[in-house]
Amino acid sequence: MPPSLTAENMPVRPRRLVIAGMEGCTNCSVCEVRANGICSALRDDELERLARAAVRITVPPGHIFIEEGSRATDFFNITGGTVKLFKSLPDGRRQITGFVSIGHFLGLAVSDRYAFGAEAIDQVKLCRFSRPKLDSLTEEFPRMERRLLSEAANELVAAQDQMLLLGRKTARERVSSFLYGQLENHHGDVIPADARISFPMTRADIADFLGLTVETVSRTLSGLRRDGLVTMNAGHTISVPSPARLRAIAQGEEG
Amino acid sequence: MPPSLTAENMPVRPRRLVIAGMEGCTNCSVCEVRANGICSALRDDELERLARAAVRITVPPGHIFIEEGSRATDFFNITGGTVKLFKSLPDGRRQITGFVSIGHFLGLAVSDRYAFGAEAIDQVKLCRFSRPKLDSLTEEFPRMERRLLSEAANELVAAQDQMLLLGRKTARERVSSFLYGQLENHHGDVIPADARISFPMTRADIADFLGLTVETVSRTLSGLRRDGLVTMNAGHTISVPSPARLRAIAQGEEG
DNA sequence: CGTGGGTTTGAATCTGTTCAAGGGAGGTGG
DNA sequence: CCACCTCCCTTGAACAGATTCAAACCCACG
Structure with missing residues (x-):
C-alpha cells in the first residue's frame, strides 16, 4: 500500500x-x-x-x-x-x-x-x-x-x-486539503472566490507530502479539474472557482 | 483506502x-x-x-x-x-x-x-x-x-x-513501530531481550493511531506472532523476544 | 448461563500502487 | 534554428495491500 x-x-x-x-x-x-x-x-x-x-x-x-x-x-x-x-x-x-x-x-x-x-x-x-x-x-x-x-x-x-490527513483521508481529500492549505497561505483566512494559487513544488513533492504517489496526485488533480473544482494554468498555477467547495471536500464533508 | x-x-x-x-x-x-x-x-x-x-x-x-x-x-x-x-x-x-x-x-x-x-x-x-x-x-x-x-x-x-509512519510505512512496519514505541516507553533506550509490554489501549485505538482498521491490526499481530517476533499473553500483554529485530522491521530495514 | 465488548479469521472488494508508455516544456549544443 | 536530451507531468492497464463485510470466538460480568 x-x-x-x-x-x-x-x-x-x-x-x-x-x-x-x-x-x-x-x-x-x-x-x-x-x-x-x-x-x-x-x-x-x-x-x-x-x-x-x-x-x-x-x-x-x-x-x-x-x-x-x-x-x-x-x-x-x-x-x-x-x-x-x-x-x-x-x-x-x-x-x-x-x-x-x-x-x-x-x-x-x-x-x-x-x-x-x-x-x-x-x-x-x-x-x-x-x-x-x-x-x-x-x-x-x-x-x-x-x-x-x-x-x-x-x-x-x-x-x-x-496526521489526520495521512491516516484517514482519501486521495481526493488529501489533494484538496493541500490546495486549500496553499490558498490559506497566500490569502489569509478570508479567501476570495476564484482565487489563484501558485506554488513551487513538483508533483513528486506533493505526493511525498500527502503520502501518495506522483501518479495518484496527477490523476486526482485531473479528477478535480474534470469536476470543475480547479482549473490549471501554466507553470504550477491553479485557479479555484469555489474555495468553499474545495474546503468541504478537504474536510471530508462530501464525496 | x-x-x-x-x-x-x-x-x-x-x-x-x-x-x-x-x-x-x-x-x-x-x-x-x-x-x-x-x-x-x-x-x-x-x-x-x-x-x-x-x-x-x-x-x-x-x-x-x-x-x-x-x-x-x-x-x-x-x-x-x-x-x-x-x-x-x-x-x-x-x-x-x-x-x-x-x-x-x-x-x-x-x-x-x-x-x-x-x-x-x-x-x-x-x-x-x-x-x-x-x-x-x-x-x-x-x-x-x-x-x-x-x-x-x-x-x-x-x-x-x-507522519512518516502514516504516509509511508506498511501495516507490518506500523504495528512493529507501535510495539517498539511501547517498549521504549516502559524501558528506556536500552531495551532488554525478551522484554514485555503491557498497554491499556484496545485494537481499535491502535488502529486509529496507526491509520489502519482493527482487522488489519489484528491480522498483522497474528502475522508477527507466526513469525516468532512477538508472543501474546493474557490481557493486552505482549512479549518481544528480540527487540532489535522488531526495531529493524519498524524502521523499514527488512520485509 | 446468557450477553456484550473486544478480538480473530475468512472471502470479496476496492482504492491506490506499480509498471509502462507517451507528451510537453525548457535547456544545450550542433 | 532545430535536433536532442532531460525532467516533469499525464494517462492506461494490471496488480496488490488494506478495507469491507460477515461470522465465529473468547472472556469478563451480571
Missing part, C-alpha cells in the same frame, strides 16, 4: 550541502522578516545584538542544507524562498513533513542531532544562528522564547492536521 | 465531560509527577505558588475531558493513567495523534479553541490549571516556559515520526 521505489523517490542522496553566497551579517532591522520571524519578538536595540549572532546564507534549489541525522549545530530563520522538510526510510521512501517559507523558524531538535532533513525548493535565503548563540539570546530575551513556543505550538497543530 | 465507518469508529460522540473526584489542591511537592512534569522546572518554593493555581481531578475510563473545538480554557498535567488525543472528520473517521501518560503536559492551543480531543483510556488523574493562571506563572518562572518549549519540541519530533 505505501509506494516504494520509483524513479522520483530513489535514494538519490544528492549533492551535498553547499552554502553559497555567504553574505555576512546584514542589518536585522531592515530584514525582510523583521515583521514575522522570531525577530518580531525583539525591540530594535535587541535586534542589534541578534544581528551579531546571525549569518545570512543563500541556498540554491535542490540543495539539502540540513542532513537528516547530522549534528544539530545551527538554527535557521527563513528570509526567502520555500523549503521542504522531510524524513526518509533506509530504502528511500520519503515523507515530507512540511513546506516552510518566509518567517519560519527551523532547527528545533530534541537530541543533538536533527531528526529531519531540509532541502531548498527554489532559491532560499536564510539567517543562521549557532545553537549556543541562540541559547544565550533566549536566555537574555525571554520574549523570544515565548515566540518560539508559540511557533512550536503552531507547528504542532499543523502536524496533527497532517 | 482509508477505512470509513465501522462499528468501532462510528460518530458515537459519547458521554459528555464528567469531572469526577474533584479533590482540590494537594501539595505539589509530594506530587507523583514532581520529577517529570512541567513542575520539575521549579524549585520547592515556587511549587507552592503553583499548587495554589492547580486543581486535581480524576477522569473515569472512556470519558472525554477535552472536546474537539471547545474553548481552550485549561491546561492539564497528567499525573496518572493514559490519555488518547485525537482528531475526527465529520463522518466519524478518527485519527489518534498520540497516547500520553504520566508527566505529560496537555493543552497547548494556537487559537482559543482546542484543535484536538482528549479521552481517558483508563482511570486518569490530572492537574488542571486555568489558562490565565498558567500565563502568569510562565511570566513569573521563565524556566517553566523553557520546559514547555522542550516538551513541545519533543512532541514535534514524535509527530514527524508519526
Whole structure:
C-alpha cells in the first residue's frame, strides 16, 4: 500500500550541502522578516545584538542544507524562498513533513542531532544562528522564547492536521486539503472566490507530502479539474472557482 | 483506502465531560509527577505558588475531558493513567495523534479553541490549571516556559515520526513501530531481550493511531506472532523476544 | 448461563500502487 | 534554428495491500 521505489523517490542522496553566497551579517532591522520571524519578538536595540549572532546564507534549489541525522549545530530563520522538510526510510521512501517559507523558524531538535532533513525548493535565503548563540539570546530575551513556543505550538497543530490527513483521508481529500492549505497561505483566512494559487513544488513533492504517489496526485488533480473544482494554468498555477467547495471536500464533508 | 465507518469508529460522540473526584489542591511537592512534569522546572518554593493555581481531578475510563473545538480554557498535567488525543472528520473517521501518560503536559492551543480531543483510556488523574493562571506563572518562572518549549519540541519530533509512519510505512512496519514505541516507553533506550509490554489501549485505538482498521491490526499481530517476533499473553500483554529485530522491521530495514 | 465488548479469521472488494508508455516544456549544443 | 536530451507531468492497464463485510470466538460480568 505505501509506494516504494520509483524513479522520483530513489535514494538519490544528492549533492551535498553547499552554502553559497555567504553574505555576512546584514542589518536585522531592515530584514525582510523583521515583521514575522522570531525577530518580531525583539525591540530594535535587541535586534542589534541578534544581528551579531546571525549569518545570512543563500541556498540554491535542490540543495539539502540540513542532513537528516547530522549534528544539530545551527538554527535557521527563513528570509526567502520555500523549503521542504522531510524524513526518509533506509530504502528511500520519503515523507515530507512540511513546506516552510518566509518567517519560519527551523532547527528545533530534541537530541543533538536533527531528526529531519531540509532541502531548498527554489532559491532560499536564510539567517543562521549557532545553537549556543541562540541559547544565550533566549536566555537574555525571554520574549523570544515565548515566540518560539508559540511557533512550536503552531507547528504542532499543523502536524496533527497532517496526521489526520495521512491516516484517514482519501486521495481526493488529501489533494484538496493541500490546495486549500496553499490558498490559506497566500490569502489569509478570508479567501476570495476564484482565487489563484501558485506554488513551487513538483508533483513528486506533493505526493511525498500527502503520502501518495506522483501518479495518484496527477490523476486526482485531473479528477478535480474534470469536476470543475480547479482549473490549471501554466507553470504550477491553479485557479479555484469555489474555495468553499474545495474546503468541504478537504474536510471530508462530501464525496 | 482509508477505512470509513465501522462499528468501532462510528460518530458515537459519547458521554459528555464528567469531572469526577474533584479533590482540590494537594501539595505539589509530594506530587507523583514532581520529577517529570512541567513542575520539575521549579524549585520547592515556587511549587507552592503553583499548587495554589492547580486543581486535581480524576477522569473515569472512556470519558472525554477535552472536546474537539471547545474553548481552550485549561491546561492539564497528567499525573496518572493514559490519555488518547485525537482528531475526527465529520463522518466519524478518527485519527489518534498520540497516547500520553504520566508527566505529560496537555493543552497547548494556537487559537482559543482546542484543535484536538482528549479521552481517558483508563482511570486518569490530572492537574488542571486555568489558562490565565498558567500565563502568569510562565511570566513569573521563565524556566517553566523553557520546559514547555522542550516538551513541545519533543512532541514535534514524535509527530514527524508519526507522519512518516502514516504516509509511508506498511501495516507490518506500523504495528512493529507501535510495539517498539511501547517498549521504549516502559524501558528506556536500552531495551532488554525478551522484554514485555503491557498497554491499556484496545485494537481499535491502535488502529486509529496507526491509520489502519482493527482487522488489519489484528491480522498483522497474528502475522508477527507466526513469525516468532512477538508472543501474546493474557490481557493486552505482549512479549518481544528480540527487540532489535522488531526495531529493524519498524524502521523499514527488512520485509 | 446468557450477553456484550473486544478480538480473530475468512472471502470479496476496492482504492491506490506499480509498471509502462507517451507528451510537453525548457535547456544545450550542433 | 532545430535536433536532442532531460525532467516533469499525464494517462492506461494490471496488480496488490488494506478495507469491507460477515461470522465465529473468547472472556469478563451480571
